[in-house]
Amino acid sequence: MRVLLITGEYSPMQGGVGDYTRELALALSAFGSEVHVFTRGAEQRDENRRVKVHRLPGRWRWSTLWHVSSLVRSLSPDVVHIQYQTAAYGMHPSIHLLPRWLRFTARSPALAVTYHDLLVPYLFPKAGPIRWQAVLELARSSDVSVTTNPADYRRLTSALPGARVFEIPIGSNIFPAPPAGFQRDVWRASHGYSGDECLLVYFGFLNASKGGEVLVKTLVKLSEERHNVRLLMLGGKVGSSDPTNVDSVRRVEEMMEDTGVSGLVRWTGFLPSDQVSAWLLASDVALMPYQDGVSFRRGSFMATLAHGLPVVTTYPEVPYRELVHGENVFLVPRGDAEAAANAVEEICRSPEARRRLSDGARKLADSFSWDRIARMHLEAYASVV
Helix, strand or coil: CCCEEEEECCCCCCCHHHHHHHHHHHHHCCCCCEEEEEECCCCCCCCCCCCCEEEEEECCCCHHHHHHHHHHHHHCCCCEEEECCCHHHHHCCCHHHHHHHHHHHHHCCCEEECCCCCCCCCCCCCCCCHHHHHHHHHCCCEEEEEECCHHHHHHHHHHCCCEEECCCCCCCCCCCCCCCCCHHHHHHHCCCCCCCCEEEEEEECCCCCCCCCHHHHHHHHHHCCCCCCCEEEEEECCCCCCCHHHHHHHHHHHHHHHHCHHEEEEECCCCHHHHHHHHHHHHCEEEECCCCCCCCHHHHHHHHCCCCCCCEEEECCCCCCCCEEECEEEEEEEHHHHHHHHHHHHHHHHHHHHHHHHHHHHHHHHCCCCHHHHHHHHHHHCCCC
16 A cells, blocks of 8 residues: 655654654554655655655645645555644645645545644634634545544544544654663763652643643642652753744743742753653653643653653543553643642652552553554555545
8 A cells, every 4th residue: 555644744853743653654664555755844765765755845835735736646645644733734724625635636545634633723813613614624525534532533523423533542652762771770860860859750842731830830839848859851842843832831931930940840852762761761750731631642641651651640631441540640630730749749659659550551552552553544544445
């Protein structure tokens, strides 16, 4: 099967959608598919000689539709699969019309779209409900849609009864593969962390949905009650696509200064994947207080599970049968910094709780292998090809 993946970001750009698309491309190619990627901002190169990357000159704009249809006519793919997140396309509305454009301008392959979230594009001032209709247009004009979590699946199937929708979770794009010779205690000591300190880690970009203010309030409460807690802000701050992340980071940094906890915080900036893995393995608790609830669409959350890290996070919008409070994750109410601080305190005090949550996280992560994810995609493609 020849597959063309369309994405607004891709390695080496910083962004979860780009990392996801790369892993999916490699996993599909491992099953014998011929995989091409059309993106912006990436060098034109073969990915391990298995994935061909086609570079978009400049930003995503209306003229990009011509580039895509020309590539489709040249490649004659069996499936064109759009990876949708509005910020990854610079909020430009042209991506919403791509499926219909391809129907008219190119040999009509099977068309698929993955909704990495259901956030609406900007479009124009006072667009109102038109913005949501633009999001639905992708599913209406495609043969098959993919959501990554139960909440988005429920919302999309409710809005479009009868639509062919598959729920396929994402996997971790950071694998447990630290630098050669990694030793947890040595790594911590070499970076100034003692064995009796409770090292919290937040992994991922900061935006309005990530709960940055709750993160700071939780650290404040913990610092008032114990003197050996530290917070590691792991990875890049803002990424390559979403400009609104800059304001979120600024507010969090100002809040850390105002509350006097900035001295307890280390920002690593963007790091190679092996160093990210080392920090996840060296930390004690992941603190991810998502404002919209934990979700399997969060690549950073999936990475913490893959590393067997005890995770304190917020109740999901829709219950997940896979998430078992106290066994593979510790769930707290959204926006409740006191509950989050109490959870962290309990886990840091109890080696037994850490082991239980760590073992449960690894077992849960095993069910989100890229091999399984690729198979699910091939089944979705086969239903319409």
